[in-house]
Amino acid sequence: MFAKQLTVFIENRSGRLSEVLHVLKENNVNILSLSLADTTEFGLLRLIVDNAALGKEKLSENGFSSLLSDVSIIKIPHEVGSLQSLLKIIDNNGVNIEYMYGLSIESDEAYVVLKASDIVKVDEILTANGVHTITCEELANI
Amino acid sequence: MIWNETKECMSRDQMSALQSARLVKLVDYVYHNVEFYRKKMQSIDLMPADIKSIEDITKLPFTTKDDLRDNYPFGLFAVPNTEIVRIHASSGTTGKATVVGYTRYDLDIWAECVARCLSMAGVGKDDIIQIAYGYGLFTGGLGAHGGAEKIGATVVPMSTGNSKKLTTMMVDFGATAIACTPSYLLHISEVLASEGLLDRIKLKAAICGAEPWTEKMRNEIETKLNIKAYDIYGLSEIMGPGVACDCEFHKGLHVCEDHFYPEILDTTTLSPVAEGVTGELAFTTLTKEGIPLIRYRTKDLTSIDRTPCECGRTSARISRFKGRVDDMLIIRGVNVFPSQIEAALIEVEEVTPHYMMIVDRVNNLDTLEVQVEVDQKYYTDEIRAIEALTKKIAHVIQQALGINAKVKIVEPQTLVRSEGKAVHVIDKRKLY
Ligand SMILES: [Zn+2]
Numbered sequence: 001m002f003a004k005q006l007t008v009f010i011e012n013r014s015g016r017l018s019e020v021l022h023v024l025k026e027n028n029v030n031i032l033s034l035s036l037a038d039t040t041e042f043g044l045l046r047l048i049v050d051n052a053a054l055g056k057e058k059l060s061e062n063g064f065s066s067l068l069s070d071v072s073i074i075k076i077p078h079e080v081g082s083l084q085s086l087l088k089i090i091d092n093n094g095v096n097i098e099y100m101y102g103l104s105i106e107s108d109e110a111y112v113v114l115k116a117s118d119i120v121k122v123d124e125i126l127t128a129n130g131v132h133t134i135t136c137e138e139l140a141n142i
Numbered sequence: 143m144i145w146n147e148t149k150e151c152m153s154r155d156q157m158s159a160l161q162s163a164r165l166v167k168l169v170d171y172v173y174h175n176v177e178f179y180r181k182k183m184q185s186i187d188l189m190p191a192d193i194k195s196i197e198d199i200t201k202l203p204f205t206t207k208d209d210l211r212d213n214y215p216f217g218l219f220a221v222p223n224t225e226i227v228r229i230h231a232s233s234g235t236t237g238k239a240t241v242v243g244y245t246r247y248d249l250d251i252w253a254e255c256v257a258r259c260l261s262m263a264g265v266g267k268d269d270i271i272q273i274a275y276g277y278g279l280f281t282g283g284l285g286a287h288g289g290a291e292k293i294g295a296t297v298v299p300m301s302t303g304n305s306k307k308l309t310t311m312m313v314d315f316g317a318t319a320i321a322c323t324p325s326y327l328l329h330i331s332e333v334l335a336s337e338g339l340l341d342r343i344k345l346k347a348a349i350c351g352a353e354p355w356t357e358k359m360r361n362e363i364e365t366k367l368n369i370k371a372y373d374i375y376g377l378s379e380i381m382g383p384g385v386a387c388d389c390e391f392h393k394g395l396h397v398c399e400d401h402f403y404p405e406i407l408d409t410t411t412l413s414p415v416a417e418g419v420t421g422e423l424a425f426t427t428l429t430k431e432g433i434p435l436i437r438y439r440t441k442d443l444t445s446i447d448r449t450p451c452e453c454g455r456t457s458a459r460i461s462r463f464k465g466r467v468d469d470m471l472i473i474r475g476v477n478v479f480p481s482q483i484e485a486a487l488i489e490v491e492e493v494t495p496h497y498m499m500i501v502d503r504v505n506n507l508d509t510l511e512v513q514v515e516v517d518q519k520y521y522t523d524e525i526r527a528i529e530a531l532t533k534k535i536a537h538v539i540q541q542a543l544g545i546n547a548k549v550k551i552v553e554p555q556t557l558v559r560s561e562g563k564a565v566h567v568i569d570k571r572k573l574y
Contacts, residue, residue: 007523009516011553037525041550044525065554067521098524115523 002070002119003136004052008045009065012038020045023062029055032139033113035101048073048103048113050140071115072122073103073139075132078110086131090116093125103139111139145261145293146254149400150455154448157456161403162195164428169193169202172434175220178213179203179436196403199426200414205438207240210379215241218433226432231279232378233477233543239279242378243432249288251429252381255398256289259387262396262453263347263372265319267294272315274308274322274330275352275475277301281382282352282475286321286374289384295319302326302475305333316344321383323475324350324359324371328506331366343367349374351383352475354463354573360392373462379438380425386460391452394459401429404458405437406446409467420445422467423460441467465574469567473501474508476545480566483512486542492520492531496557502570510547512539515554 010016017036024031024047033048049055052068059066076082090097096117103111111134116122126133144150152160170190172179182203183189192201210218211234219226226243234240244252265271271290275282283301290297298315300308302322309330311317320327327348334340345367351374363371375395376383385402386395397404405414406421415421423440427433443464450456471478480499487497493514500511514535522528528551535549558565 005523007521009521009528009551009553011556016553039525039529042528044523044528046523063553063555065516065518065521067523069523098526 001133001135002123003048003073003113003134003139004068005071005113005115006047006049006052006055006059007067007069008047008059009067010043010045012040012042017043017045019062020059020064023058023064024049024055027054027058029058030140032136033101033103033111035099035113037099046099046101046113048136048139050136052136069115070119071113072119072126072133073135074112074114074126075134076110076112078108082110083112086112089125089129089131090114090122093121095122095125109142143261143264143266144454145258149398150258150396150457152400152456154456157399158196160400161428162197164400165196165199165403165426166190166193168426168428168434168436172220172436176218176434178209178218199403199405199437202426202436204412204424205435207234207379207439207441210234210240211238214238216243218435219243220434221245221431228284229279230281230284230378230382232281233479233482240379245431248381248430248432251401252285252384253288253292255381255384255401256286257292258396258398259372259374259384260289260293260295260319260349262387262389263319263349263370264390265290265293265295265347265349269318269347270296270298270315271319271321272298272300272308272312272317274300274302274320274326275383280476281376281378285376285382285384286349290321305330309333309337309339312345313339313342318344319347319349320345321349321351321374323352324348324355324363325353325503325506325508326475327363327371328359328366331363332506335366340367345369347372349387351375353472356573357392357462375460375463377440379433379435380427380440381430385425388459389451389453389455393451394447394461396451396455396457396459399458401427403428404446404460406444407439409443415445417448418445420461420464439467441470443467463574471499471501471567471569473510474545476543478510478543478545482542483539483566486538487514487535490514490535490538492517493535493551494554497566498557499567500570501567508571510545511550512547513550513552513557515557516551518554 030050035046037044098115100114173190228244231239231241277283348371374387376385386397388395403426405424423442444460448458498513539547
């Protein structure tokens with residue numbers, strides 16, 4: 001299954017990142033994880049939140065462009081090599097990973113957010129290999 | 143040195159008589175050879191015989207850049223292709239280029255005018271001159287080239303784009319003159335300084351043009367390179383570089399007015415203004431065969447002085463330019479209209495029609511940044527996609543304008559949307 005990721009385009013101007021975070025906080029949108037990919041000109045702030053649709057709406061009201069996209073949130077065991085074996089499964093099936101970032105939650109499990117070139121196929125691969133994926137809502141309740 | 147004393151130093155009365163005779167001939171010529179002018183004259187009930195002297199010029203209709211565009215490509219040519227030996231083109235206000243054609247005679251006149259300008263700058267047959275304007279459709283390179291050959295100088299056709307080669311050859315060949323844009327020359331002076339070559343050059347004069355520049359820039363060029371710098375003016379519609387040039391006294395640019403009749407027009411009424419008053423410059427090409435133009439509005443703002451100059455020339459002088467009537471920019475010597483960017487961006491469906499051009503000068507080189515907003519439908523969560531889009535837009539702009547622009551994607555709703563005429567340009571250079 002897929003999770004909704006909220007991506008915000010921000011120019012590299014001082015204060016923009018904190019403005020985004022402020023809008024989300026004011027509207028009780030809880031950030032579960034984030035990753036900032038940046039270039040010299042702009043950044044893409046990728047967020048996993050408990051209510052992505054609300055986050056998008058509120059950001060838009062405040063003049064930020066954002067996008068909801070499907071990503072896979074994958075539960076991986078806290079063991080050496082578990083991430084690598086996950087990637088191997090995906091690689092072996094010829095799907096490219098666009099980006100990936102980790103999620104830290106106070107539990108025994110580790111989670112990674114993964115965006116592949118073909119998200120449907122990746123979901124099938126993961127299911128077929130018994131890899132567990134969860135939604136943002138489920139994640140919020142952990 | 144004065145190249146053509148007969149023409150450059152004739153009395154005002156003689157000049158007026160010459161211009162009158164040439165105008166009468168010109169009007170008859172365009173009436174019978176250019177349908178556009180014949181129709182225009184017929185529509186206001188004007189016959190060639192109504193034009194008897196240069197004073198009658200105000201009876202004639204104006205010509206604009208739009209007229210050239212509407213008659214693209216060869217509609218305003220007065221001769222068949224068998225007589226045209228060269229084509230040049232410059233930016234139009236939209237996608238279409240402004241195309242001009244030259245007969246062999248036109249090229250001779252062009253070389254004559256440039257020869258006068260080079261002579262004004264003290265350049266002659268003993269000199270080695272590097273022409274560092276672009277060669278090609280742009281009139282700068284080939285125009286300056288023809289005049290430099292005519293005076294018998296040793297011409298080095300550098301064109302643009304390779305500063306290292308230019309400075310090396312400047313030293314190795316012992317170049318004594320250079321023709322290029324003033325900002326490029328300032329850049330060259332820095333390259334020379336950084337390479338420790340400043341005391342090894344033999345340069346004495348620079349003929350700078352193709353973009354507006356200030357007295358401050360002249361001082362900077364002259365001090366840094368220990369040379370004399372001269373201002374040359376021209377536009378492809380009229381001919382190219384060499385329409386006017388300033389002498390060693392730098393009190394305005396002497397117009398080759400036996401070939402190009404200058405008028406200064408009130409910007410609202412378009413009536414001629416008094417001497418010394420600023421207005422829009424218009425030219426009538428008195429001797430051109432290929433594409434003769436009547437009262438062509440240049441959109442450049444200047445004033446005119448017809449008193450004799452200390453150099454001995456009597457030709458009318460136009461002052462340094464004071465601005466533009468329209469929104470045309472000159473970036474790295476290339477004419478750029480914001481409307482061209484607009485037209486180019488329409489082809490890119492991923493962006494909104496809003497844009498902002500930021501023009502600046504960094505290390506004496508013009509820079510252009512174009513800011514655009516991405517259309518909501520094309521938001522992405524991938525850096526690669528944004529970078530690919532940036533590249534695509536830069537390519538489209540390069541194709542449309544002929545210059546490289548840095549494209550910056552900005553957040554939505556950040557570009558100004560003003561009522562009426564939106565401000566699309568921030569020019570940080572101080573050119574006027
Ligand atoms: Zn003079």
